[in-house]
Amino acid sequence: MLPDIPRERQLGILRKMLMIRRAEEHCIRFNEEHTGLLRGHFHVYIGQEATGVSVCDWLNPDDYVFTTHRNHGHVIAKGGDPKKVLAEIIGRATGYCQGRAGTFHVAAPGVGIIHTSAIVGGCLALAGGTAYAAQVKGEKAITVVFFGDGAMEEGVFYETVNIAKLWNLPLIFWMENNYRRAGGRGAGNAALELTNIPKALDVETTVIDGIDVGTVHKTAKSIVERVRGGQGPLFVEARTHLWPGNAFNMPKLIGGVTDIAWAWDAGKAPEKVRDWHKDHDPILNYVRELESAGMSRAELAKIDAEVSKEADAAAQFALNSPLPAAEDAVKYAFAGEGN
Amino acid sequence: MPQEMTFGEALLEAIDEVAEKDPRIVMFNPSFAGEAGHAKLAALRKKYAARIKYPPIAEIGFCGVAIGAAMAGLRPIVDISTATFSYEAIAQIVNEAAIAHSNSGGLTSAPVTFYLKFGIRGGGGVQHSGSPQSWYWNTPGLQVVMPSTPADAKGLMRTVLLKSKDPTIFFGHDRLLDDKGMVPDGAYEIPLGKADVKRAGKDVTIIALSIQVPRALAAAEILAKEGIDAEVIDPRTLQPLDKPALLASVKKTGRVVITDESPDNCGVAAGLAAIIADEGFASLRAPIKRVSIPPVPVPYAVPQEDYVTPLAGRIAEVARALCR
Numbered sequence: 001m002l003p004d005i006p007r008e009r010q011l012g013i014l015r016k017m018l019m020i021r022r023a024e025e026h027c028i029r030f031n032e033e034h035t036g037l038l039r040g041h042f043h044v045y046i047g048q049e050a051t052g053v054s055v056c057d058w059l060n061p062d063d064y065v066f067t068t069h070r071n072h073g074h075v076i077a078k079g080g081d082p083k084k085v086l087a088e089i090i091g092r093a094t095g096y097c098q099g100r101a102g103t104f105h106v107a108a109p110g111v112g113i114i115h116t117s118a119i120v121g122g123c124l125a126l127a128g129g130t131a132y133a134a135q136v137k138g139e140k141a142i143t144v145v146f147f148g149d150g151a152m153e154e155g156v157f158y159e160t161v162n163i164a165k166l167w168n169l170p171l172i173f174w175m176e177n178n179y180r181r182a183g184g185r186g187a188g189n190a191a192l193e194l195t196n197i198p199k200a201l202d203v204e205t206t207v208i209d210g211i212d213v214g215t216v217h218k219t220a221k222s223i224v225e226r227v228r229g230g231q232g233p234l235f236v237e238a239r240t241h242l243w244p245g246n247a248f249n250m251p252k253l254i255g256g257v258t259d260i261a262w263a264w265d266a267g268k269a270p271e272k273v274r275d276w277h278k279d280h281d282p283i284l285n286y287v288r289e290l291e292s293a294g295m296s297r298a299e300l301a302k303i304d305a306e307v308s309k310e311a312d313a314a315a316q317f318a319l320n321s322p323l324p325a326a327e328d329a330v331k332y333a334f335a336g337e338g339n
Numbered sequence: 340m341p342q343e344m345t346f347g348e349a350l351l352e353a354i355d356e357v358a359e360k361d362p363r364i365v366m367f368n369p370s371f372a373g374e375a376g377h378a379k380l381a382a383l384r385k386k387y388a389a390r391i392k393y394p395p396i397a398e399i400g401f402c403g404v405a406i407g408a409a410m411a412g413l414r415p416i417v418d419i420s421t422a423t424f425s426y427e428a429i430a431q432i433v434n435e436a437a438i439a440h441s442n443s444g445g446l447t448s449a450p451v452t453f454y455l456k457f458g459i460r461g462g463g464g465v466q467h468s469g470s471p472q473s474w475y476w477n478t479p480g481l482q483v484v485m486p487s488t489p490a491d492a493k494g495l496m497r498t499v500l501l502k503s504k505d506p507t508i509f510f511g512h513d514r515l516l517d518d519k520g521m522v523p524d525g526a527y528e529i530p531l532g533k534a535d536v537k538r539a540g541k542d543v544t545i546i547a548l549s550i551q552v553p554r555a556l557a558a559a560e561i562l563a564k565e566g567i568d569a570e571v572i573d574p575r576t577l578q579p580l581d582k583p584a585l586l587a588s589v590k591k592t593g594r595v596v597i598t599d600e601s602p603d604n605c606g607v608a609a610g611l612a613a614i615i616a617d618e619g620f621a622s623l624r625a626p627i628k629r630v631s632i633p634p635v636p637v638p639y640a641v642p643q644e645d646y647v648t649p650l651a652g653r654i655a656e657v658a659r660a661l662c663r
């Protein structure tokens with residue numbers, strides 16, 4: 001369903017989701033079409049755009065967001081500049097962290113993402129910390145920590161939920177279940193319903209379809225309002241479906257870039273990705289709903305063209321940006337006199 | 340017939356040979372292989388399926404379980420994968436495994452083998468480029484093994500699995516995993532605490548472990564062209580440590596460069612330098628020099644990552660300056 005908000009705002013959400021998709025397609029192309037741009041591995045958010053974008057649509061600039069190894073989408077969703085995200089991914093001086101962080105650790109303190117960890121569960125307790133700080137300072141800011149199903153296997157998840165509940169922290173545990181642990185094998189959690197774990201600590205939980213913008217947006221509105229209103233930590237599980245290009249060590253554009261026309265002509269999509277785009281792609285799902293609500297295909301395609309153009313320019317910006325100076329490597333270990 | 344194989348394949352071979360005869364060997368998340376060893380890894384996983392667990396992403400939990408199982412008589416091998424993930428488990432490794440023998444007055448021991456893929460791998464970013472060898476060497480009660488070649492990796496892994504009575508941190512550098520080398524035929528062991536001279540020379544000693552050995556050998560080649568004859572010696576294990584061999588080499592050359600891919604501050608090179616200063620001072624004709632990582636979290640950007648990596652050029656430069 002479409003979120004119950006004015007059309008302009010609905011389209012703002014579409015633009016953001018498309019921007020994440022297009023920017024990450026560039027990220028994959030950096031790896032596929034160039035040598036040496038990305039030396040290591042990386043992760044993309046493709047297929048999970050609806051959750052990050054819909055949640056961040058309810059957040060203020062000074063609210064805190066924490067993310068994971070799959071951070072590119074969250075940073076853009078919270079208001080990050082795709083140019084600086086793509087530049088960071090390829091280690092450029094113009095990136096959010098001057099190229100020091102790279103794809104795994106993109107952080108954008110200016111938009112409320114003050115630190116990013118690629119360690120599974122690495123930001124859960126830190127999110128408790130920003131929520132606690134806001135509470136102590138009497139600020140209205142809340143914290144949303146995005147994490148994957150795999151992070152619930154780490155002990156720090158339990159410890160943080162417990163502390164957050166005991167201290168009534170303004171913290172949203174937003175778990176994105178993609179039914180996958182990158183590189184993982186075997187059983188992950190003994191709890192068949194992951195919500196049973198926070199429930200055991202008397203934290204209220206909600207399970208939603210993470211592909212449907214309307215559902216996520218509506219849920220996020222009420223969760224954000226309640227946590228901002230002092231009703232303590234809440235837990236949401238948003239269920240998504242793994243994008244087929246993510247089924248490898250490194251993401252691959254196995255069906256090429258997403259064509260928005262596949263929304264109304266699924267048969268045109270390459271077979272390897274056809275079913276996923278037909279049934280599980282949050283963006284094409286949303287596009288179909290907007291069309292049903294009266295938008296023309298031409299209008300929707302025009303929005304995509306505009307976003308794609310901006311994403312192309314962001315990729316060019318990243319590629320044209322200078323690398324940071326080698327000698328500056330030794331900077332920044334300390335903020336103060338430690339050096 | 341000696342066979343050519345990768346570092347990863349050599350490890351897998353050692354594990355297979357020992358596990359075949361010793362049912363106490365159990366494995367958590369065996370991965371070891373690198374790219375080239377995939378077939379061998381798949382075969383190992385199949386052969387020992389009943390003795391293999393793929394635990395949840397719960398490092399402190401599964402490392403602790405392995406330690407307890409070792410105390411109860413099993414001989415677990417835990418592949419932690421990226422070395423930095425061991426930081427999640429450090430409370431169990433350092434606070435429990437390492438102290439058990441001493442703390443029990445010699446009654447309890449925890450012969451578990453932790454395998455850590457460490458080092459600056461290229462584009463890993465700071466959290467996938469960790470080199471904690473000096474932390475673990477700084478922990479009494481842990482054996483620290485850091486081979487540089489497939490042959491050494493196999494011989495040392497066999498020794499650890501067959502004979503070790505203590506917890507061992509076994510380091511494999513990410514960039515070595517697919518390196519090939521000749522591996523002797525059949526079953527053989529390399530004792531812990533036995534250094535190996537990888538290149539004999541008379542002008543300057545370069546002490547190097549793991550990935551730094553091929554870098555030191557490359558530096559020695561550069562120096563040779565300039566008429567400087569470098570000796571490259573590989574302690575292979577830090578704990579136990581072959582002090583006599585290191586001191587003998589320094590005595591011969593009178594100059595020493597120590598290189599390791601851990602940070603300068605209290606790093607492996609610093610620890611080795613202290614020993615040479617204490618026990619080999621009289622042999623020295625020049626100050627002891629270290630080539631390691633400057634004290635900064637490893638940056639991601641290509642030129643900066645290269646800048647902090649102790650590559651052959653930097654080793655040669657420092658050694659050259661000593662010989663002037």
Ligand SMILES: Cc1ncc(C[n+]2csc(CCOP(=O)(O)OP(=O)(O)O)c2C)c(N)n1
Nearest residue numbers: 118119120148149150151180181182396424
């Ligand atoms: C402490 C730690 N252990 C292991 C890893 C390796 N690792 C990276 S991503 C990942 C799976 C994470 O699964 P999930 O949290 O569900 O995130 P997803 O990749 O599915 O979005 C693992 C095990 C890590 N980064 N940190």
Ligand SMILES: [Mg+2]
Nearest residue numbers: 148149178180
């Ligand atoms: Mg997951």
